[in-house]
Amino acid sequence: MRTVKRKNIITLACAAVLMAAAVSGRSLLMSEGAMPYIKADAELKVRPEMPQVVLDAGHGGMDGGCVSVNGVAEKGINLAIVQSESDMLTLLGFETVLTRDSDKSIYDDGVTGLGEQKKSDMKNRLAIFSSTKGIALSIHQNQFTDSRYSGAQMFYSRRNSGGEKLAAAMQKQFVALLQPDNARETKPVDDELFLLDRTEAPAVMIECGFLSNPEEAAHLEDPVYQRKVAFTIASGVLSFHAGEIGS
Numbered sequence: 011m012r013t014v015k016r017k018n019i020i021t022l023a024c025a026a027v028l029m030a031a032a033v034s035g036r037s038l039l040m041s042e043g044a045m046p047y048i049k050a051d052a053e054l055k056v057r058p059e060m061p062q063v064v065l066d067a068g069h070g071g072m073d074g075g076c077v078s079v080n081g082v083a084e085k086g087i088n089l090a091i092v093q094s095e096s097d098m099l100t101l102l103g104f105e106t107v108l109t110r111d112s113d114k115s116i117y118d119d120g121v122t123g124l125g126e127q128k129k130s131d132m133k134n135r136l137a138i139f140s141s142t143k144g145i146a147l148s149i150h151q152n153q154f155t156d157s158r159y160s161g162a163q164m165f166y167s168r169r170n171s172g173g174e175k176l177a178a179a180m181q182k183q184f185v186a187l188l189q190p191d192n193a194r195e196t197k198p199v200d201d202e203l204f205l206l207d208r209t210e211a212p213a214v215m216i217e218c219g220f221l222s223n224p225e226e227a228a229h230l231e232d233p234v235y236q237r238k239v240a241f242t243i244a245s246g247v248l249s250f251h252a253g254e255i256g257s
């Protein structure tokens with residue numbers, strides 16, 4: 011009973027920190043005021059050691075990804091969400107590893123030609139995904155010829171252990187916290203997305219929404235909404251992690 015109570019207190023403290031982070035942005039995220047909660051959490055040993063989280067902002071540099079109806083490139087939206095995500099997860103005690111932290115492609119020095127650079131970039135992202143014993147999240151935005159479609163959707167590989175479960179936890183949180191009308195189902199893509207397919211740790215691609223839908227594009231370009239997406243993903247990570255401890 012006492013443990014349950016403690017858990018509730020810690021969950022509330024984490025939620026408060028996360029909520030503050032979600033509404034106030036990076037400057038408050040780095041303030042000292044929030045740190046005692048995290049320290050107390052660690053000292054109470056309510057949860058076992060937090061796993062590492064690899065955060066991949068899709069595209070970068072010459073590769074802009076898809077483009078919104080307003081002409082905004084996907085790569086910048088992905089990076090903004092990943093940076094907020096990293097701040098929030100760090101506050102919660104996770105160690106984060108970013109595949110990129112600026113507008114760049116991560117191909118090896120000396121590689122020339124767009125095709126070879128893209129190949130080298132993906133190889134290096136896979137190396138980072140493969141090096142983690144935690145989980146890996148690849149953040150992207152969707153696009154379709156018909157502008158009607160909207161809503162986040164999670165993709166996973168059936169060969170990736172834990173991917174399906176992680177995708178389900180994430181999809182559930184998007185519906186619960188951000189998009190109550192989202193009826194999308196998680197989707198297996200197997201070897202279509204080799205980052206997910208060849209990673210041993212649970213890995214998911216998060217398509218946060220459709221840049222081809224005017225209303226959703228406006229949301230996804232808004233820094234406040236980007237932090238709400240990051241908050242939602244953080245809660246998905248916590249939910250998946252709680253399930254792992256329970257199972």
Ligand SMILES: [Zn+2]
Nearest residue numbers: 068075150151
């Ligand atoms: Zn993309």
